[in-house]
Amino acid sequence: MTRPSACYGLNGLILGISAERSELWQDFDRMLGSLRIGEPVAPDFRLEITETDTLDETPNGSLVFDGEVPEDGPCRMIEDGGIVHLIFPGRQIVAINGGEGWAELRISTGTKAAWTPSMLVLDAALDAGGQHxxxxxxxxxxxxxxxxxxxxxxxxxxxxxxxxxxxxxxxxxxxxxxxxxxxxxxxxxxxxxxxxxxxxxxxxxxxxxxxxxxxxxxxxxxxxxxxxxxxxxxxxxxxxxxxxxxxxxxxxxxxxxxxxxxxxxxxxxxxxxxxxxxxxxxxxxxxxxxxxxxxxxxxxxxxxxxxxxxxxxxxxxxxxxxxxx
Structure with missing residues (x-):
């Protein structure tokens, strides 16, 4: 079954998002709705969003940050080579590989999505196109x-x-x-x-x-x-x-x-x-x-x-x- 998807134009760079249901990318649409592209095109940076009952909260790598994020609560950031993991315990995890142009967002079923991962993914997508x-x-x-x-x-x-x-x-x-x-x-x-x-x-x-x-x-x-x-x-x-x-x-x-x-x-x-x-x-x-x-x-x-x-x-x-x- 084809997953719902959306594409956004970021001044020369295309961000593509796919998810099990379109409600999962509503934070991005709230930010970027006016930049949405009607016809799907091949993205330069792709994000996949999935709901899950289990989160892997212990990825390999070096701890970069461990503390409170305004509005979103406890958070850890782990860097593993070219991949950055952002972990909100019991809620969601995002893994970002800017060099290869992809991100994976895993949201615990029934929890409220945090805002910070959306901004981090947008930052990574822009960075991939030389923008900040x-x-x-x-x-x-x-x-x-x-x-x-x-x-x-x-x-x-x-x-x-x-x-x-x-x-x-x-x-x-x-x-x-x-x-x-x-x-x-x-x-x-x-x-x-x-x-x-x-x-x-x-x-x-x-x-x-x-x-x-x-x-x-x-x-x-x-x-x-x-x-x-x-x-x-x-x-x-x-x-x-x-x-x-x-x-x-x-x-x-x-x-x-x-x-x-x-x-x-x-x-x-x-x-x-x-x-x-x-x-x-x-x-x-x-x-x-x-x-x-x-x-x-x-x-x-x-x-x-x-x-x-x-x-x-x-x-x-x-x-x-x-x-x-």
């Missing part, structure tokens, strides 16, 4: 098909700043996750097309988003808003890869004033690497080394700035346009 996902927002300039990347640790205000810029004519690619490719010698980026989580404080600072919001907030004071709904009030860009015009490191202004100042490339690389490159008990895994090389390629190719945002984030729009134009 970075924790940055991305917006197109008002009069150019070029992207500015905005980096900051979670909670600093990327979403608020991104939406404020979007109300001033910038186009939203992503408020949180951008995919970079520096392999061709040109630095290009595209946004992961997933819903934007808007915090109550963001809604208070940017009242233009009110028509997109419902009445229910989660325990973190947030609610997800689809890109389709946001598209009614701002310009939402498609997932095409675009040249990167600048990298901005976001910081909170100490005096309430918004300013844009030059930032040393070494400082920009350190701040971006700290937030995006993970080390384990055995040091950097090969994929993390390649991610670090992508970051180095980015900061060496584009101007880098620190964007200090004050009480009125929208003020940053004129500063960015004036500097980059």
């Amino acid at each position: 996902m970075l924790h940055t927002a991305g917006l197109t300039l008002p009069d150019r098909d070029a992207v500015v990347l905005i980096h900051a640790p979670s909670g600093t205000g990327k979403t608020t700043t991104s939406l404020a810029l979007a109300t001033q004519g910038f186009g939203l690619c992503s408020d949180d996750a951008m995919i970079l490719n520096v392999a061709s010698g040109k630095v290009v980026a595209w946004g992961l097309p997933r819903a934007v989580k808007i915090h109550q404080k963001t809604a208070e600072m940017i009242p233009q988003v009110a028509p997109c919001l419902g009445q229910t907030w989660d325990r973190n004071g947030e609610q997800p808003v689809s890109l389709e709904r946001l598209g009614a009030i701002i310009r939402v860009e498609n997932a095409s890869a675009r040249p990167v015009a600048a990298l901005l490191h976001l910081a909170r202004s100490a005096d309430g004033q918004t300013r844009l100042v030059a930032m040393a490339r070494t400082d920009a690389m350190v701040t971006l690497a700290v937030d995006n490159v993970r080390t384990g008990m055995t040091g950097l895994l090969p994929m993390q080394k390649r991610r670090l090389a992508t970051i180095a390629g980015l900061v060496n190719a584009v101007p880098t700035f620190q964007l200090e945002v004050g009480a009125r984030p929208a003020d940053a729009a004129a500063l960015i346009r004036g500097t980059l134009d």
